Amino acid sequence: MMNNKPSRVYLVLLLLTLLTYLVGENGLGGLWVAAVVMLVAVLKGVLVVQYFMGFRQVIGWWRWPVLVWLFLPTALIMLSFYLAAI
């Protein structure tokens, strides 16, 4: 029987991508818009790590490095956008 979970995750990833694209097409900018766009990117990343890479089923230390990676560039990028905004 076909496992439908990846298909649902795939659909969510497509919808979130279209949302990000529309933000860009409408010229929306500024610190808070950047924060929301980055949050959407992290959410997409978490879905890929958990459901496509299969880390959801991993127990122990190996579960964390790739997930933590997602937050490292995100924090640095948001810090740079915050400094640009103040």
Added chain:
Amino acid sequence: MWFFILAELLVFALLFAAYGFTRLENLMLFNQLQQQLNRDLALLNTLALISASYTVVRSVLALKSGENSQAARWMWLSFALGMVFVAVKSYEYSAYIGQGISLSTNVFYMFYLGMTFFHYMHVILGLVILAAMALKLQRGDYMADECSGLESGAAYWHMVDLVWLILFPLIYVMH
């Protein structure tokens, strides 16, 4: 493989941070030139990479269900979707070269072309891995209960996708 993937991810994280902090010093230039990028093609490429990641997952699941030929078909489809990305990006690069734009044009293009080309090279390596895995699936070299090689190759492809998921909003959308 996982140490290799984590090392690659760390390099990309540093590049993203460097982009963000260089942008601080060149805000007008970055915001102006970002608006001139082709966001439609970037969307097409994002959809192609996400779709390729999904079909790689389908391929691994098909193999685990004992459907080897189905797994090979999903893997070849992933390869085709990855080729869409390479074709679109190659078209973009040739257009930039035609306009005389290069890494040395200014600091924005240095980051834009540098980061996307570095990622593009990873996609090409990923495509070589996908093609090798598709051929091995066709030959029946993977077993449903022993497919760690296939899963490692799939993880590399997902890493390529993961990097683009941050690259796309950072370069094409956020300002």
